[in-house]
Amino acid sequence: MDRAGSSGISQRLAAWMLVVLAVMAPALAGAQIIDPDDGSVPSLAPLIEEVSPAVVNIATSGMVEAESNPLFNDPFFRRFFDVPEQPRQRAVQSLGSGVVVDASAGTILTNHHVIANADRVKVAFNDGRELDAQVVGSDPATDIAVLRVQADDLTALPMADSGELRVGDYTIAIGNPFGLDHTVTTGVVSGLDRTLPGNRDIRLQSFIQTDASINPGNSGGALINLRGELVGINTAILSRGGGNIGIGFAVPANMARSVMEQIVEYGEVRRGILGVRVQDLTAEIAEAFDIGRTAGALIAQITPNSPAASAGLQAGDVIVRINGEPVADANAMANIIGLRQIGEEISITYFRDGDTTRVRATIADPQTGNIDNAATVHPRLAGATFSELNERLPLFGKVRGVLVASVKPGSPAAEFLQPGDVITSVNRKAVESLDDLRAHAAAQDQLLLNIRRDNGAFFVLVR
Numbered sequence: 001m002d003r004a005g006s007s008g009i010s011q012r013l014a015a016w017m018l019v020v021l022a023v024m025a026p027a028l029a030g031a032q033i034i035d036p037d038d039g040s041v042p043s044l045a046p047l048i049e050e051v052s053p054a055v056v057n058i059a060t061s062g063m064v065e066a067e068s069n070p071l072f073n074d075p076f077f078r079r080f081f082d083v084p085e086q087p088r089q090r091a092v093q094s095l096g097s098g099v100v101v102d103a104s105a106g107t108i109l110t111n112h113h114v115i116a117n118a119d120r121v122k123v124a125f126n127d128g129r130e131l132d133a134q135v136v137g138s139d140p141a142t143d144i145a146v147l148r149v150q151a152d153d154l155t156a157l158p159m160a161d162s163g164e165l166r167v168g169d170y171t172i173a174i175g176n177p178f179g180l181d182h183t184v185t186t187g188v189v190s191g192l193d194r195t196l197p198g199n200r201d202i203r204l205q206s207f208i209q210t211d212a213s214i215n216p217g218n219s220g221g222a223l224i225n226l227r228g229e230l231v232g233i234n235t236a237i238l239s240r241g242g243g244n245i246g247i248g249f250a251v252p253a254n255m256a257r258s259v260m261e262q263i264v265e266y267g268e269v270r271r272g273i274l275g276v277r278v279q280d281l282t283a284e285i286a287e288a289f290d291i292g293r294t295a296g297a298l299i300a301q302i303t304p305n306s307p308a309a310s311a312g313l314q315a316g317d318v319i320v321r322i323n324g325e326p327v328a329d330a331n332a333m334a335n336i337i338g339l340r341q342i343g344e345e346i347s348i349t350y351f352r353d354g355d356t357t358r359v360r361a362t363i364a365d366p367q368t369g370n371i372d373n374a375a376t377v378h379p380r381l382a383g384a385t386f387s388e389l390n391e392r393l394p395l396f397g398k399v400r401g402v403l404v405a406s407v408k409p410g411s412p413a414a415e416f417l418q419p420g421d422v423i424t425s426v427n428r429k430a431v432e433s434l435d436d437l438r439a440h441a442a443a444q445d446q447l448l449l450n451i452r453r454d455n456g457a458f459f460v461l462v463r
Contacts, residue, residue, distance in 0.1 A: 044172065044186070051228045052126050052182050053155035054100040055174045055221060058110055058133075058147075060118035097175035097221030098123065098147060099230060103154040107264070108147040109256055110220030111235055112138040115145050123149055126182055137263035141204045141271075141338065143235050144251060144259045145220075157222060160229035162252035165189055165208065173212040173234055173248070175221025187212030187246075194249060195331055196236060204338040205331065207249035208232045214248030223250040232256075258339045272342035272363035273390045275306020277397040278330045281318055289316065291351065296320045297333040299350075301397055303390050304433035305369055311361040313350065320356070321349035334391075337363070366390055370405060371434055374413060378441045380462045383411020386423075388434055395422055399452050400432045416460045418453065425450040 096114030101107055108123065115121055121133040131149045138145035169189045177183050191209030210223060214234050223232035232250030262269045278297035286294050296318040302309050313319075319327050323346050327333045340346060340363045349358045367387065375382035385405040389396045393403060401424035407414050425431055426440035427448050441447055447462040 044184075047226070047228055048172070048174070048184050051155075051157060051222070051224060052174065054157040055126070055182060056098045056100065056108060057124040057176045057181055058096045058098045058114055058220060059122045059124070060096075060115055061120050095176065095217050096219045097217065097234070099220070099222045099233065100154050100156045101159060101230065101260070103156040106149040106151055106154060107136075107156075107260070108133065108149065109233055109260060110145050110147060111233065112140050112143045112145045114220045115147070116140075121147060123147065124181075137267045137269075139259050139263065139269045141269070142251060142255060142259050144233065144256050144263075146260050146263045157224065157228070157230040159253045159257055160225055160227070160231045162208065162231050162254045165192060165225075165231060165252075167192060170226050171208075171210045171212045171231065172224050172226075173210065173214055173218060173221060173250075174224065175214070175218035175234055177213075177215035177217040183218075185213035190247075193328070193332070196238075196249065204255070204335050206252060206255060206335045207235065208252055210248050210250060211246045212248065213246075214250075218248075229253075255335070255339065262341065270342050271338055271366075271392060272340060272344070273303070273306065273366050273392060274337050274346075274361060274363060275303035275308040275390060276313065276319075277301040277391055278319065278333050280329045280331075289318075290354075291318060293318075293320075293351070295326070295328050296351065297327050297330045303388050303396075304435065305388065306390065307361040307364050311348065311359045313348070313359070313361075314352070316352070318351040319348060320351055321347075323347050337391075366392055369434065371437070377438055378444065378447060378462075379412070380447065381413050381417075381441070383408035384413035384417050386434060386437060389422070395452075399424060400430070401425075401452065402431055402434055402437050416449070416462060417451070420453070422452040423449055424452055424457070 096110060098108045098110035101109050115135055115138060118135065121135060122130055123133045124130045129151065131151055133147040133149045136146040136148050167189050171187055171189055173185045175183060187210050189208060190211045194207040194209045195205040196207065208223065208231065212223065214237050218234045221234045222230055223234050225231050231253050233256050234248065234250045236249045238247040259269055277300045279300050281294050281296050281298045283294055285298060299313060299315050299317045299319065302313060302315060319333060321327060322333065322336050325336060327336065342363055342365045344363045345360055346363065347358060347360055349356060369388065371377060371386040374384040374386060384407050387403045387405045389401065389403050399422055401422040404417050404419055404421040404423065406419050407417050423431055423437065426437060427444060429440045431437050431440060449460050449462060451458055451460060
């Protein structure tokens with residue numbers, strides 16, 4: 001292409017950008033992209049200058065258990081081969097970003113993985129201040145953490161209603177990729193309600209997908225709209241080589257706000273249970289159930305004595321709405337329930353046998369109904385605590401039984417039980433609930449327990 005042709009295209013592109021930015025400008029509150037008085041070059045700089053003080057750099061340091069070859073733990077092996085003593089811990093450091101969301105309280109949002117294993121957290125502001133931060137609490141399930149600093153004259157970002165986001169909305173990512181302070185990238189919302197395939201650490205997922213460039217170090221930084229409002233916390237990228245390829249993910253502001261409120265109030269997220277295992281409603285399953293829809297969450301299993309059981313829900317029901325909010329699939333339902341607090345009453349609309357019914361249920365504490373004094377069930381079980389399997393547990397839906405929640409060291413139960421075990425039968429009778437455990441173990445001289453541990457199972461005779 002010749003220079004004249006290139007110049008013509010550049011002129012047309014510049015004119016098009018002027019039109020686009022002129023349309024975008026009225027949406028900004030307090031920061032104009034175009035100054036109509038002096039006719040300056042279109043720029044996002046005024047907006048960035050306004051919000052940048054709220055985005056911080058986070059540096060952490062801590063110690064974690066060092067991985068080593070088991071042979072190095074053998075004193076004979078070390079002496080024979082003259083292997084020096086191996087360190088049991090190693091130092092770790094991480095860099096990330098954060099966002100001030102409450103200036104008066106000094107509250108900062110970031111990612112859980114940014115501050116995980118940290119013994120010390122330092123926050124650097126764009127005005128040059130560096131402050132030690134307190135970790136108020138964090139939530140691995142959503143990858144959100146809350147920090148607090150003691151400082152005056154902080155700038156906070158207002159939090160938008162991320163439920164109003166649409167694919168195509170403009171976004172701006174601000175953070176510290178690769179340690180480069182206050183880097184700004186722009187893009188659009190390229191997808192909503194995304195999940196990260198294969199990610200088992202972050203269990204509640206409804207990410208904003210954006211093509212605004214996000215790289216290592218951006219974690220915990222701000223994803224904002226053109227009003228300068230926080231719409232998401234930058235969290236992850238999809239990449240083959242570790243760099244940005246135009247697919248980044250942010251935790252929606254609404255989810256981050258809900259988690260933050262619980263952490264600020266309790267120091268942790270207190271998640272309750274409904275007592276159901278659900279799965280996606282595929283076209284094939286919908287046809288088999290004679291259901292004329294594919295949107296919803298199909299109940300596959302009900303926890304005994306749970307809120308779901310008390311509400312009359314059954315396996316085979318399809319949950320279509322919770323508190324009036326549509327339930328698209330199993331992941332959507334997990335997100336909705338996962339953000340409800342213990343004791344909160346919810347409205348559930350479900351589909352069964354061609355009819356739609358609405359019931360109410362109260363989110364329960366996972367510890368409610370636990371057997372804390374197992375000696376009342378059988379003397380040889382003294383020292384163990386048992387609970388129902390519920391949707392917060394990895395084995396829920398994979399095995400039926402009761403969970404060994406804890407075992408007191410040195411107790412009778414410690415001779416044959418470990419925390420995390422699942423008792424699936426007692427004296428060759430199936431155990432699917434705590435009531436079954438009580439019924440089958442009561443007044444028995446000996447107990448033949450079938451125990452599921454890790455990926456195996458075995459019988460143990462208790463006398």
